[in-house]
Amino acid sequence: MDATLAALADPTRRKVIDLLREGPRPAGELAQAVQMSAPALSRHLRVLRAGGLVRAEAGGADARLRLYTLRQEPFAALQAWLDQVQAFWAEQLGSFKDHVERRQ
Amino acid sequence: MDATLAALADPTRRKVIDLLREGPRPAGELAQAVQMSAPALSRHLRVLRAGGLVRAEAGGADARLRLYTLRQEPFAALQAWLDQVQAFWAEQLGSFKDHVERRQ
């Protein structure tokens, strides 16, 4: 949970996540997409790997390429925590909820 | 979105969120709960406020107290983004999904 949110805190890493939503991509292609040097992005990918958000698999044809793919678990865990937090409002159905909505 | 995840990246701030799930609390009570000096927590609360995750309302009885409460919007926005990311797996119902599941 800590590693997950720390990884997602960086805009570059979130952009990588968004790029990987469209399918697995090699590291170099990601670096080009975020306008950043390969070493810089490599460390971002390291953070994402450490948090378990992505996984690197060997590219079939060219063994030099490392194809990165999204992993499911951390996102599911984060969503579970979010559901717990949002229960705060679900449980408040009476005057307090009205109060909150008025204030917003 | 950026301010939201940056705010949630810190463990102390997440603990504050979890404490506020049980109801509004004054700043001092929160500082004591996380074992931290009042100024340190005050800056954490500032970050949470800037991200719109919490809101401070004047305590009715004692005007010195600032009661902090959770706000809904950022959590809803984060959940919407998470849903988009998780669509990555929902859309993969064929052999690729099997491949991913096998790998995990």
Place this chain on the structure above:
DNA sequence: CACATCGTTAACGTCGTTGTTAATCTTTGC
């Protein structure tokens, strides 16, 4: 009014993170 209490801001030192260039390793192609 004098004094304590709650909360925030200011100033300071410290540690972690981010990006760049240079060097390393593996794999590919001639």
Place this chain on the structure above:
DNA sequence: GCAAAGATTAACAACGACGTTAACGATGTG
């Protein structure tokens, strides 16, 4: 074998985040 390409690690400088103590403003209490 040798040079080029993909990716990572190493070393470095720069910037920001975090916590502490000290100082400040605002509100309650005698």
